[in-house]
Amino acid sequence: MIGVRKILIREEYCMGCKLCEINCVAAQVGTENLIKIFRYVPELPEPKVIVEEHDYITFALQCRNCYDASCLKACMTGAMHRDPRTGAITVNEEKCVGCWMCVMVCPFGVVKRNLKKKKVASKCDLCAERGSPACVEGCPNEALVLIEVRE
Amino acid sequence: MRYVIVGSGPAGLSAIEAIREVDSEGEVILITAERFVGYSKPLITYLLGGRVTKENMYYRTEERLREINVEARSATKVEKVLVDERAVVTHTGEKVAFDKLLLAVGGRPFVPKIEGLDQKEGIFTFTTWEDEERIEEYVKKRGITKAVVLGGGLIGLKTAEALMDLGVKVTIVEVADRILPVTFDKKASEMIERALETLGCEVITNDTVVEVKGRKAISSVVLKSGKEIPTGLLVIAIGVRPNVEFLKGSGIEVNRGILVNERMETNVEGIYAAGDCAEFYDLVDGQRKVIAIWPVAVAQGRVAGYNMAGRNVRYPGSIPMNSVEIAGVPTVSVGHSNVEGEEYEIFTYEDGRTYKKVVIKDNKLVGAIFVNDIDRAGIYTGLILQKLDVSSFKEKLLAEDFGLVYLPREFRKKMLEGEMRIWLE
Numbered sequence: 047m048i049g050v051r052k053i054l055i056r057e058e059y060c061m062g063c064k065l066c067e068i069n070c071v072a073a074q075v076g077t078e079n080l081i082k083i084f085r086y087v088p089e090l091p092e093p094k095v096i097v098e099e100h101d102y103i104t105f106a107l108q109c110r111n112c113y114d115a116s117c118l119k120a121c122m123t124g125a126m127h128r129d130p131r132t133g134a135i136t137v138n139e140e141k142c143v144g145c146w147m148c149v150m151v152c153p154f155g156v157v158k159r160n161l162k163k164k165k166v167a168s169k170c171d172l173c174a175e176r177g178s179p180a181c182v183e184g185c186p187n188e189a190l191v192l193i194e195v196r197e
Numbered sequence: 198m199r200y201v202i203v204g205s206g207p208a209g210l211s212a213i214e215a216i217r218e219v220d221s222e223g224e225v226i227l228i229t230a231e232r233f234v235g236y237s238k239p240l241i242t243y244l245l246g247g248r249v250t251k252e253n254m255y256y257r258t259e260e261r262l263r264e265i266n267v268e269a270r271s272a273t274k275v276e277k278v279l280v281d282e283r284a285v286v287t288h289t290g291e292k293v294a295f296d297k298l299l300l301a302v303g304g305r306p307f308v309p310k311i312e313g314l315d316q317k318e319g320i321f322t323f324t325t326w327e328d329e330e331r332i333e334e335y336v337k338k339r340g341i342t343k344a345v346v347l348g349g350g351l352i353g354l355k356t357a358e359a360l361m362d363l364g365v366k367v368t369i370v371e372v373a374d375r376i377l378p379v380t381f382d383k384k385a386s387e388m389i390e391r392a393l394e395t396l397g398c399e400v401i402t403n404d405t406v407v408e409v410k411g412r413k414a415i416s417s418v419v420l421k422s423g424k425e426i427p428t429g430l431l432v433i434a435i436g437v438r439p440n441v442e443f444l445k446g447s448g449i450e451v452n453r454g455i456l457v458n459e460r461m462e463t464n465v466e467g468i469y470a471a472g473d474c475a476e477f478y479d480l481v482d483g484q485r486k487v488i489a490i491w492p493v494a495v496a497q498g499r500v501a502g503y504n505m506a507g508r509n510v511r512y513p514g515s516i517p518m519n520s521v522e523i524a525g526v527p528t529v530s531v532g533h534s535n536v537e538g539e540e541y542e543i544f545t546y547e548d549g550r551t552y553k554k555v556v557i558k559d560n561k562l563v564g565a566i567f568v569n570d571i572d573r574a575g576i577y578t579g580l581i582l583q584k585l586d587v588s589s590f591k592e593k594l595l596a597e598d599f600g601l602v603y604l605p606r607e608f609r610k611k612m613l614e615g616e617m618r619i620w621l622e
Contacts, residue, residue, distance in 0.1 A: 055613050098602040107601060110613070114620055116575065119495040120520075122207070122239045123249075124256040141253050143243055149571055150520035150529045151492060153579025153612065153619065155600060159527075159572065 050111065050133035051172060051194050053182055057105035060097075060189035066106045067093035069184030073176055092158060094170040095181045106190055108181065109156050109170040111135050117157055117169075120147035134172040198223035200505055201285060201293055203275045204301035205229035206238060207491055208472025208498035210257050212299050215502025217265045223506070225267045226293060228285070230274040233326045234259055238303075239491065241329040242355035246362030254326065275302070280448040280465050297467050297505040300444075300455055301498060304437035304473040304489055311406055318414035320431045323356050336363055336430065344368070344430035345418050347406050349376030353434035354389070354523050357398055360430075368399040368426055370418075375402055380519050382535045384545075384552055385528065385568050392524035406431070439474040439487055452476055454487040459511040461501035469505060471497035480514035480582060481533055481563050488517050496620040503621075511622040516581060520571070527567075529574040532556070532581045534564030546595045553595050560588040573600065579612075582619045 068080050070093040075083050083090065095108040111134050117126050118135060125141035126148055128134070148157040148169075160168040173179045182190045200216055200223055202209045213225055227234070237256040243249040262269050270287075277286040278300070284292040306322035314320060319339070321332050335341065342365060346357045349371030357367045369376065375386040376393075390400050401420070408419040409431065417427045439454040450456045450464040454476030461469045461477075472494035476487050493515045500512040518531040534556055542557040555577065556564035561584055565577040576599070580587060587594065590603045601609050611617065 052615075096600070098598075098600040100598065100600075100602040103602050103606075105602070107613075110615060112617075113615060114618055116492070116579075116619060119211075119499075119620055120492040122237050122256070122491045123253070124237065143240065143249055144522060145239070146520045146522060146527055146529065146571055147491065148575075150518060150531065150574050151578050152575035153583070153617065155573030155576040157575065 050113075050196075051192060052111065053108060053172070053179060054191045054193050055105055055107060056189050056191065057103060059187045060105045061187055062097055062099050062104035063186065064097050065184045065186060066095045066181035066190060067097060069180040070095045070108075070170075073173055073180035092160070092168075094156075094158065094168065096156065106181065106185070107154060107156060109135065109172075110154055111172065116151040116153060117148035120151040122147060129171070129174060132172060132174050134174055135169070136171040136174060137169060139168075198296050199294065200225045200297050200299070201295035202227045202299045202301060203229075203285065204299075204303055204472070204474075205231065205234045205269070205271075206301060206303050206472055206494060207256065208303075208475075208494040208501070209299065209301035210235060211495045211498030212301065212469075212471060212502035212505070213262075213265070213267055215499045216506045219503060219506035219508055221266075225265075226295075227262065227267050227269045228273050228275055228287065228293065229269070229271055231325055231327065232272050234269050234271045235262060236326055238324065238326075239355075241323065241326055242352075242359040244326070245329050245333055245356075246359035248359075248362065276443055278444060278447045278449060278468070280468070283467070295467075298469065299498075299501050299505065300449075300463075300468070300470040300474060301472045301494075301501075302440045302474045305440045306433065307436050307438050308433055309435060311409055313409040313411075317409060317411055319411070319429055320409065320415055320433070322433050323352065324437060332430075332432070333363075336360070336365060339414075339429060341365055341429040343428045344432065345370060345406070345426055345428045346432045346434055348434035348436065349373070349378070349400065349402070350434065350436060351377065351380060351519060351521055352437075353432075354393070355521065356432050356434050357393070358396075358523060360432075361396055361398060365430070366397065366399075368401060368428070369393070370401045370404055370406055370420065372405040373402065376400060379535075380517075380530045381528070382554065382566060384547070384554075385530070385566050388552060388568050389523055389526060389528060392526040396524045398524075437473065437489060439476070439489075441474055452485065456485075457497075459513075460504045460509070461497055461512055462504065469501040471501045477512065478514045479516060480584075481516050488515055490518060492518070492620075500621055513582075513619070513622050515620075518578060520574075526569060527571045528569075529565070529567040529571045531566075531574070531578045532562075532564035533558075534566045536564065542591070544591070544595050555591075555594045557587060557591055560586045560591075562587050562594070576600065579617075579619065583617065
């Protein structure tokens, strides 16, 4: 049993403002200044959180770091692995060959292809280096909340 | 407690890790016929093509295996299982006793009868790292410029791509009327074939190799149609069959593969099987079959490992699925996607570059194909494996913005809260 941090998605609170996406991009670039990056940083990375919208429903969705993770089973290189420290599933980009088996099996559809960089699948790692997920911090309505669960 | 694992592919390695999650004390012995331990077999074509380094071939390193206290015996072939004595016999005649045994022995390449095939140089099957070494050495030493790949399945196509990476001109020969006849449908096969041709690969369908010519080494192949193709190399990639011949007379029940129950146990108590050598039920059609793909091997190995170590978990069954990027075209095929008949409802989307298809049966999604735009394909895989009734939103399945937002709220809530067991129950 380990304590694992998870992002709780609360669709009833989500307004579809997409600040989570912007904060994710900013965190990847390594700045907190949201306005500046869109003005001055060329080739911005893709956000690792997706805002889904249809009719009156909207919610932000990022990697669930599943207990019974499909991507971990599908990865044939060993690139996809669980960080024993954070419990988050991360990608070793050196090992990934872009076979997209993880894309094929993720039931949430949140493992993305990083076409800009290399043929490497990139996914949310709960901001392992930053310490706390930027999308959660940036959500103005607590539609994303960080929780700890025991597994 | 002594666990003996035969085979160091994904099923064997996953079983070992599952055992170690439960039992850190028991003795774990890993026996493999191969010289290399813990590498990823699907990467051999990437290695041949120079797309992956030798260091990155390892799915789990020997160091990692030592860390979790596993005794690995490489280049050791298990030739017999003595069910009553509870021991396996290796090629040297040594008996290794076990309390629990996992057979994760994988598959063997199938080689058809072809005239002139025997004892000629330049003819290979391609399923192990050792095969890769032999092919690479042969191509480089002999300066091979032309090759024939027999078999237009996934292994054949990835082999063709690797050879092209080495500057070899490749002809693929496939007996069916199209490449990837098992995995994809006609439309998807056509798109992939076109992509291969733009890379300079010749694709011959409705034909097969009936004779190999050459004195010491291969110099040409003759096709059934009569056509003769000069070549310095022939790679036979027709398919792989479960490696089960050595179990004949052992008392372990074998059909096409080793028969297992939902705990991955064979008819003999304490003896388990998983991966490409095991036969279990398809989750969609309920038929017993060997589903020789990576994720199934990992899932089955894990279930076997937990049960061997004393936990009680069930494998729910799975479906065939494959993801492969060929000639720069990413493709995904999941479940029963190449089917015809009144019982199936089929939706497709096409725009020249992209092809998508979903197949519905009895209100449930049973198959899907994606060519070029494969993003979020996993959602469909998840819906198939979770057997969700999709009738209320089936028209939206191929909508550009299709996502979890279209799923019934209660189902989505359960998914997001993590109450989902796809690979293990």
